[in-house]
Amino acid sequence: MIKIKDLEKYYRTEEVQTVALNKLSFEVKEGEFVAVMGPSGCGKSTLLNIIGLLDDPDGGSFEFNGIEVSGYKERQRANLRKHNIGFVFQSFNLIDELTVFENVELPLIYTGVKPAERKRRVEEVLEKMQIMHRRNHFPQQLSGGQQQRVAVARAVVNDPKLILADEPTGNLDSSNGNEVMQLLTELNEQGTTIVMVTHSEHDAKYSHRVIRMLDGHKVTESLLV
Amino acid sequence: MIRNYFKIAWRNLRKNKIYSFINIFGLAIGMAVTIIIGLWVHDELNYNHYFKNRDKIAQVFQTQTFNGNKGTGSAIPRPLEMAMREQHSDKFKHIVMSSWNQPSYLEYKDINISKNGNSMQEGAIDMLGLKILKGVKDGISDRYSIMLSASTAKALFGDEEPIGKIIKANSQYDLKVTAVYEDIPVNNSFSDLDFVKPWDLYANSMDWVKRSIDSWGNNSFQLFVQMNDDQTLDDLNKQIERIKLDAPGAEDTKQYNPVMFLHPMDDWHLRSEFKNGVKTGGRIEYVWLFGIIGLFVLLLACINFMNLSTARSEKRAKEVGIRKSVGSSREQLIRQFLGESLFVVVIAWVLAIIIVLASLDGFNKLASKAIEFPWTNPSFWLASIAFVIITAVLSGSYPALYLSSFNPVEVLKGTFKAGKLAHLPRKVLVVTQFTVSIALIIGTIIILKQIQHTKNRPIGYSKEGLIQIPVMSQDFLGKQDIMRNAFLSSGAAIAMSTSSSPTTNVWSNRSGFLWEGKPDGFQEDLAWVEVSPEYVSSLGLKVVEGRDFSREFPTDSNAVLLNKTAVKYMGLNDPVGKLIRSDDDGEDEPMKVIGVVEDVIMQSPYEPVKQTIFVFDRHGNASYYNLRLNPDRSVSQNLETIEQVFKEHFPNLPFSYQFVDEEYAQKFAAEERIASLASVFTVLAILISCLGLFGLASFVAEQRTKEIGVRKVLGADITNLWMLLSKDFLTLVAISLLIASPLAYFFMQNWITKFTYKTNISWWIFLMAGMGAILITMITVSFQSLKAATANPVKSLRTE
Secondary structure, X not given: OEEEEEEEEEEEOOXXXXXXXXXXXXXXXXOOEEEEEOOOOOOHHHHHHHHOOOOOOOEEEEEEOOEEOOOOOHHHHHHHHHHHEEEEOOOOOOOOOOOHHHHHHXXXXXXXXXXXXXXXXXXXXXXXXXXXXXOOOOHHHOXXXXXXXXXXXXXXXXXXXXXXXXXXXXXXXXXXXXXXXXXXXXXXXXXXXXXXXXXXXXXXXXXXXXXEEEOOEEEEXXXXX | OHHHHHHHHHHHHHXXXXXXXXXXXXXXXXXXXXXXXXXXXXXXXXXXXXXXOOOXXXXXXXXXXXXXXXXXXXXXXXXXXXXXXXXXXXXXXXXXXXXXXXEEEEEEOOEEEEEEEEEEOOHHHHHHOOOEEEEOOOOOOOOOEEEEEHHHHHHHHOOOOOOOOEEEEOOOEEEEEEEEEOOOOOOOOOOOOXXXXXXXXXXXXXXXXXXXXXXXXXXXXXXXXXXXXXXXXXXXHHHHOOOOOOOOOOHHHHHHOOEEEEEEHHHHOOOOEEEOOEEEEOOHHHHHHHHHHHHHHHHHHHXXXXXXXXXXXXXXXXXXXXXXXXXXXXXXXHHHHHHHHHHHHHHHHHHHHHHHHXXXXXXXXXXXXXXXXXXXXXXXXXXXXXXXXXXHHHHHHHHHHHHHOOOHHHHHHXXXXXXXXXXXXXXXXXXXXXXXXXXXXXHHHHHHHHHHHHHOOOXXXXXXXXXXXXXXXXHHOOOHHHHHHHHHHHOOEEEEEEEOOOOOOOOOEEOOEEEOOOOOOOOOOEEEEEEOOOHHHHHXXXXXXXXXXXXXXXXXXXXXXXXXXXHHHHOOOOOOOOEEEEOOOOOOOOEEEEEEEOOOOOOOOOOOOOOEEEEEOOOOOOOEEEEEEOOOOOHHXXXXXXXXHHHHHOOOOOOOOEEHHHHHHHOOHHHHHXXXXXXXXXXXXXXHHHHHHHHHHHHHHXXXXXXXXXXXXXXXXXXXXXXXXXXXXXHHHHHHHHHHHHHHHHHHHHHHOOOOOOOOOOHHHHHHHHHHHHHHHHHHHXXXXXXXXXXXXXXXXXXX
């Protein structure tokens, strides 16, 4: 599903150039659950943003489902993204002005789903995430664990082929964290590919394969199952 | 999707109340000002639109040259009519002689009212397209007929049938009412045409009018024309320009090189100023000026919108990032933010309409207009829709483009910081706002100063407690001495004189005089006022040389007084005792100068006093009684008594009077209107700019909360912090002052040249405007700065 070869990314400021990704190569097959680990600043979030088509690489190639997408224009990327990729962030990133229901509904709006169908699908996913009773609440009225469940609901409502999770438990206590990891595992078992960036060895254990990075390149890769 | 956008827009508005208030209220004021100015401009541009032939109607004007100075006016001589008919009747549908608009007493049974109207030739009705409500269209074909406006007919006859009734005009003629026409609405020439009398009656009633039939030198009438459809103004102007110059019998006037031309009706209201024989504009300049001010005020409000939206960008950055990550394209975000802008603009527009409705009455009073809200005018609503969309795009495009350009990775990671350059457009916008506001402040101060300067000018007589009673009807002939005695002995007046012009105007100008030492070829143009012997004393004029008129000297019937300007103008070294003769016939006895009086402002206070000759009134040509009220009694008591005395002698005539000081104040009405409008718009512009500044200051203070906390912990005191937060804004205002000052100077220098008697544009005006702007800025910004500076640093540090 994801094929990355010699991927490069630099960040430049006026005086220095920092290498975020240094000739990084790896693949993720459909249905896999991959964890990316490494110390802060090793480039894992950058990698996730490039896979999520939020950011452009400076070199190398990136194939998504067999198609080279590294040269895609903004509009093409937005299109690919909204149909195929769901995001889960460490800081939840819910829109404060929208209710739980409306936040989850958002991706469906952008993919042009009709209102009645939207309602059905949002309710279904809220039910699944056991957050239906909070549907009319605003994000600030929820606990962290609940917010992350909403974020996961939003990520899966469009039935994406790929979920990208950026330290999904980083802002949660351990019991809420476990719940979220459980959710991701279930989604993976239902066929969704997951790439997760994490600091937590505990969380990484939920994955099939762990890629360890340092200074923008892969240092080890270990299969867990 | 759209519902989602509006939901967010609405919740955002509710969440940020101050921001929303500033945006919506500021924009609403800006729009209300623009709508009101738009209505005013529309009203001005639609002046005379009541007349369906307006594009073919014109008035004949002439430009004459006196001592090298060209003067243009609408007064023309009577023989011009015949010349036009003889030479050019095939080019005109109508050629219409007319008197000036004058008051007449109209009497029916026991009702006697004073109304204004013209005596006109028959074609007038068809030319003006008067809407006949009752009676016949050719209602002035008979010499003893009269046509009345609907309101005049109502005033005279109430519910009685007016057609066929006989009314008495000026206690002199019995006229039959032949027609009633619809009142002409206010924003039209002839809106005070309460009646139309036949020209024929006018031309044969008064001796001087009768005598003027072949006099090319007596410019005392008006001539209107309606061109044939196939004629153009330029062609006709070429054909008639020499008509007076080449006319047999007009030789005496050749020295003034009269050039005749047609002044089209479409230009009467807005383009009626002539300088040196050339049309230079007129009121149209104010239409432009206010149109531009209206757009500027709207621009200021839009700038607030842009600034506050982008200032809040960091708060909305996250939303942009999330939307992008869940699949929104940049176009969709642009559409969203433009939609939000449209939403706010629509709310503001509704509020603006409410503000307009609430303030239209006040505005009408201020601008002396009768503008109505155009509920049923589809163009207004279409224009409104266009206006709302344009405003939404204008104010929403920059935030939309800016916000949608955010990189989702940065904003979601929380590393997003608006770059240094992001603040630049905001600063440019603030400078634009304050440049406009400061320029308006300077402009308004200069207008007010010019008015004050002119008001402070010595007028040469004492206008307080002075009233004038118009006495232009035949009833008053020969009664002035009786009336003077009656008024004086009543105790209500301490002095009374008569004059052929009101104190606040000159109705007659004369030329064709000879005097000792008159330079060869000198073409004099003297203001001519015929007065009774008490004129100087009753008005309080100052005699600076020689003596006043006196009833003691029978020879004074040939005496004249000159004003100081006339002495200089005529080049008289020792004026008293000099003789002035008329150059056309030697039969009249020469007039003798017995004294010189101080200059008196009778005409425009903005212009130099005209050379004036005050002539002893031998013929009883009084148009006004001038009464000095008894200062020892109350004004109302005096007026009551004067009315009683008046009614004893003229029981059938309505008593009307004017306070001279009020009449004089009228001379400033146009400029004062401009000044009040400019003041109002300036205040609103400042208010809108300050609202924006207030909003910006609050965002900046919020943004720098952590910095303020750290600085406080490190020992900064409130003054340091206040300076820190305020100095950026003060710098911007200072830059605005530097840009606004030369701009305002340039435009106002230009404006002020139209006045001969003008104030100077002093440096302190700019200083004052600058200090005012800085003070307002400090007050506006300090509120937020102090709030941030006095906040508990522990709290502000916790925001991290």
